Amino acid sequence: MSALAQEPRARFRDLLAAEWIKLWSLRSTYWVLFVGALVVIGINVNSALSNADLLANQPAVNPRDPGMRIDPMGPAFVEPAYQILMLIAGSVGAISVFGEYTSGLIRTTFTAVPARRPVVAAKIVVVTVVTLVLGTVVAAASFGVTQSILGEYGGRSLGDPGSLRAVAGSALLAPVCAVVGMALGALIRHATGTVVAVVAALLLLPALFGGETYRWVAEIGNAMPLSAWFALIQGPTSTWDLGRYQTSVTEAWIVFAAWPLVAGLVAVFVVDRRDV
Numbered sequence: 001m002s003a004l005a006q007e008p009r010a011r012f013r014d015l016l017a018a019e020w021i022k023l024w025s026l027r028s029t030y031w032v033l034f035v036g037a038l039v040v041i042g043i044n045v046n047s048a049l050s051n052a053d054l055l056a057n058q059p060a061v062n063p064r065d066p067g068m069r070i071d072p073m074g075p076a077f078v079e080p081a082y083q084i085l086m087l088i089a090g091s092v093g094a095i096s097v098f099g100e101y102t103s104g105l106i107r108t109t110f111t112a113v114p115a116r117r118p119v120v121a122a123k124i125v126v127v128t129v130v131t132l133v134l135g136t137v138v139a140a141a142s143f144g145v146t147q148s149i150l151g152e153y154g155g156r157s158l159g160d161p162g163s164l165r166a167v168a169g170s171a172l173l174a175p176v177c178a179v180v181g182m183a184l185g186a187l188i189r190h191a192t193g194t195v196v197a198v199v200a201a202l203l204l205l206p207a208l209f210g211g212e213t214y215r216w217v218a219e220i221g222n223a224m225p226l227s228a229w230f231a232l233i234q235g236p237t238s239t240w241d242l243g244r245y246q247t248s249v250t251e252a253w254i255v256f257a258a259w260p261l262v263a264g265l266v267a268v269f270v271v272d273r274r275d276v
Contacts, residue, residue, distance in 0.1 A: 010112075010113045010115075010118070012118060012121075012122060015113065015118055015119055015121075015122035016122045016125060016126060018109075018122070019096075019119075019122045019123045019125075019126040019127075020126050022096070022100075022105075023096060023126055023127065023130065029092065029095075032088060032091075032092065033088070033092065033130070033134050036084065036085065036088040036134075037134060037137055037138050037141075039081075039084060040081045040082065040084055040085050040088075040138050040142070041081075041138055041141050041142050041145070043078050043080065043081035043084075044075055044076055044077070044078050044081050044142040044145075044146055045075075045142070045145050045146060045149070047074070047075035047078050047146070048075035048076070048145070048146035048147075048149040048150055049149060050075075051072075051074075051075055051150060051153070052149050052150055052153060055153045072146075072147065072150045072153060072154045072155050072156055073147075073156060073162075073163070073166065073233070075146040075149075075150065076142045076143040076146040076147065076166070077142070077166060077170060077233045081142075082170060082173060082229065083203055083226070085134075085135065085138060085173065085174055085177075086173060086174075086177045086202045086203065086225070086226070087177075087198065087199065087202065087203070088134075088174075089131045089134065089135070089173075089174040089175065089176075089177040089178040089181065090177040090178060090180055090181035090184075090198040090201075090202055091181060091195060091198060092127065092130070092131060092178055092181065093127050093131070093177070093178035093179060093180065093181030093182040093185065094181035094182060094184055094185035094194045094195065094198055095181075095185070095191075096123055096126075096127050096182060096185070097123070097182050097185030097186050097189075097267065097271075098185040098186075098188065098189050098190065098191060098194050099185075101189045102189070102190075102191060116271050116272045117268050117271075117272050119271075120186075120267055120268045120271045120272070121268065123182070124179060124182060124264050124267065124268075127175075127178050127179070127182060128175045128178060128179060128260070129175075130178075131174040131175040131177075131178040132171065132172070132174065132175045134174050135170065135171040135172060135173055135174030135175060136171040138170070138171075138174070139167045139168075139170035139171040140167060140171070142170075143158075143163070143166070143167050143170075162233075162234065165232055165233075165249070166232060166233040166234075168232075169228075169229055169232030169233060169252070169256070170229065170232075170233065172256055173225065173229050173256075175260065176225050176256055176259050176260050177198075177202055177225060179259070179260035179263045179264050179267070180198070180201060180202065180225070180259055180260070180263045181194075181198050182263065182264070182267045183262075183263035183264070183266040183267045183270075184197045184198055184201065185267075186266065186267040186270040186271050187266070187270055202224075202225060202226065203226065205221075205224055206221055206224040206226040206227050208221075209221030209224070222246075222247040222251065222255075223255055224255070225255065225256065225259055227247055227252075227255075228247060228251070228252035228253075228255035228256055229252075230247075231246065231247040231248065231249060231251070231252035232249065232252045232253075232256075234249075
């Protein structure tokens with residue numbers, strides 16, 4: 001008779017459950033997500049209220065006149081609001097990785113489950129789902145409330161051209177940034193350094209590669225998540241000027257797919273290869 005029965009391998013659904021418990025075991029997680037969502041939605045709603053008040057006090061202005069360049073979609077997708085969303089999602093993704101290293105919990109995790117790749121894959125799935133819900137709630141609420149406020153001034157519906165794409169792109173922005181944050185957390189493993197890297201990668205790089213002097217510089221900028229988001233929220237009434245080297249919708253979707261794919265592979269490879 002053999003000495004001891006071999007320990008069964010952890011099922012992936014068990015790993016998902018474990019990562020879910022880890023993510024929600026900290027009160028800061030759901031407080032950051034809840035308060036962050038309110039802040040982003042609040043900024044967008046405030047923009048819509050300001051626009052509605054301006055139009056109400058200028059009855060001579062015809063908001064449907066193309067010459068006035070009034071975009072009712074603008075208040076639903078205020079850039080600073082979604083930059084905040086990007087930082088929240090990126091930070092949550094980063095904390096889910098470097099938090100285990102700084103606390104030492106990662107040693108316990110890999111002692112219980114020596115196969116590191118499934119652990120990281122489960123972590124990516126959980127963080128992606130949570131931040132996708134966050135992004136969907138923020139994008140849908142922002143669009144619905146702002147367009148309701150601007151209803152009599154040309155507010156749009158999901159059935160209008162470009163509306164559903166804009167909401168979907170804004171919802172997906174959160175999980176894209178979250179997985180990027182996870183990759184940076186796996187590479188740096190330090191709270192301050194990782195947060196700085198998240199800000200630099202998601203917000204500073206697009207600004208660094210802006211302008212229209214050199215096409216190759218602009219093309220690098222177009223490959224950033226923020227630039228792709230701008231391309232996805234464009235509609236028939238949009239007033240944003242994306243410059244000569246605009247990103248197409250197809251290219252924007254490719255950027256949205258490529259960043260989390262590469263970042264996820266980096267996170268899995270780094271965690272699997274480096275010592276704890």
